[in-house]
Amino acid sequence: MHTARSIARNSIFFTGALVIQRIISSVYFWYYSNNLPGGAEDLGRLQFVLSYATLFFIIGDLGLYLVFVREASKKPVEAMRYINAAFAIKIPLFIIAGIATIGSARIFHANTSGLITLAFIWVVLDNIALFLYGALRALQKLQYESIGVLISQLVTVLIGVVSIQLSGDIRFLIYALLVATIINIAFVSFVLLKKFRLRIYPCYDSATVKFLLKSIPSFAAVAIVVKILNTIDIVLLRQFSADYRAVGLYSVPLKIVTALSLTLPTALMGAIYPAFSHLHEKSEEGLRTIFRYTFEYLLAISIPLSVGFFALGDEILRALFRDEYSPAIIPSKIILFSLPFIFLAFPTGNLLNAINRQKRTAISRAFGIIALIGLDIFLIPSFGVVGAAVALLATHILIFASDAYFIRERIAVIGGALARHAAKVILSSIIMYAALEFLSPYAQWYFLILLGCVVYFVALFIFRGINLKFLRHLL
Template structure:
């Protein structure tokens, strides 16, 4: 558990950087670039990134799982890494061909051909992506240090280079080159450790194993990436810009909680492969408690402060999206709980077919609601489609998990209601700060910091719910709260 704690703290620092760094870039970019140019970049970025999901072919999740299982066997590990990267090169070539076909059909949405050039650069570099290796090795120290450094350099580049509405191409270029740098550093580390050689024959043999996970990855990415594409088809570029930044706020903030599941996934796989059932239950119980304890106040905080967040970070031209942000404030909580059911439980235990069936239903529902909602109600309709489809996926995942053997913890009513109760204190805190009539930015900062400090003080100083964080062993026997009917409800 000590190693998991360390990895969790490292990944938390990485997740916080995903939240804190955009606080410096989003307000700046929203004021320098127009909603239309932001919409062009969002459309191109989402469109290209979805084809990296096609190229990924399920290798990300499968690679983490296999590296976690074979990391103590150097020969098997080298064979696995070589075969999976080689397979990724082949699937990337196919994805680039598909991308070219669809880009031609949707060429009217790419008025600047240089945007396409940058998308191609990203797709070609992504053929050698191997982030899964480092997650499988639980190398979170390297992942955090590398990512934070690249993000800092990206922020500096945005402030130095993006100076006018015509600089949207530079903005997209910085996004692309940041990703390319990450891919290059990862591949260099793998080659330096002599873990890679081209093995296309070995890669092809993995197609059957990764096929189902590939479908899972593609369907999972549809609401996350194609929402901007669908919006671009049924609405204007300006509407895409209004929607994109709204959803970006909740997704970035929600990643602080959902990224914690990346820490647990390789550890859970390792425990399952060694048949350590009690330790497995302990880690899963710790994971769901962590999610409920922090996703709940996050969603409530976004809803409460939406009217302050939008003017401060996006400017007055985006004030119309405040109701949209309040609507999708529930998204971080729903997404986090849904991912808990899918990743460390269904996928880690090779139950990807159950998850695939759930995703098919959810994605069909999303497309139906997205096209209709986006066409008739614009950004608000798309937000509603995203929220409904994700809620349905959560319920389907929960039903699948309850069918699994092993009496695994799926919820903690006690932690949820305590988190809800503590979060309700945000309202008087915010009301009191409003009486001070502070300027917009200092006022928002005071509200956020006050609510966070209050919550963390009560949780970690007064209550102290996580035994392992304080050096105490967490109980998992029949008398624990984690095994009560309330936790399994």
């Protein structure tokens, strides 16, 4: 049974694991970006091939994962039937995606086609792991995924660091991802078989396959636009740049935003999305309550992160990265201001999906894609990485605004409460910013981060912006 307490416990356990994983991942990114022989050029090449493979892998999923998790969450006892049928559908999709990815790479990017092929194999394996963990998510057993992501990340770092020391070839960084993902698949397969007696294998059950295929079109639109949003800017930046260096510079702030958005909101929504689907048919009031808590939590985290980085971003990047990454400072500050809109689009988008309004989720993100591509084409040739950063910020503002418009009637009852909470968070963040500006001549950036956190949360507590009821559920 989905309850606020079980959701909170799942979330805090999974969030804890993802926080650790993202810390390790971020340190690893910092390490190889500063130690690759080609510097920003090598970093840009690595990020490009991963983005290219991910972009073309759209064909290999088409939103099937979202369909599977939604239906399995409604009927957990049917999880094995859904996932086996889903794998029967995915095998031909994998083949088609592989032909498109590798074929286009050989035609348009012959010099990196080998790297793109390796990256595509990793994307396929990672998608298989995601599906297997989807069965556990439907059962609200996120603790196993928490263990799996940590094991996978540690293996990636171990192989990656050794590879850089021995060769410096970015090919071995992709090998590290491949080995870690294979181990992750073996782990989750063992858990499903031994703990839950679920035997996962492709099975063409006609009725289930037809049902999933019927549900794909609406979810496919969502999956396609999300994948494009997450990858097209890097592909376009490479297209309009003379070399891979611009992609490397852009990857620094993008890594920060990705690390944060794949930790807090992703972990939270991993627990919340099945509950949204469940409560949609059971309790409208419960659905609004969970949405409000989620929205307030993400708002209270994202805004001070953006404001804090605006105050301390120069010092942080100069201290952590080589001098060649200094041009990334301004784009980083611009991109970090998109963080609140990225965070808040998680609950709005997942709410639309859970209440069978996924077409509207797709429309919001389609607006974003049109804006992103148009702005990138217009801004990158003249402003380079800064132009790409502005385009990304404008895109995420548009996506959140569109989502908010589509759910306005459903959340109208709690709209006033959300606005009051936002005002408290913004005011507390302004106080934090003033404190950081005042104290910056007297302390190092790492001390200022701690001081900023203290000032912000004290101010938020004074303004009664901390939801004690939600904290009690977490505990």
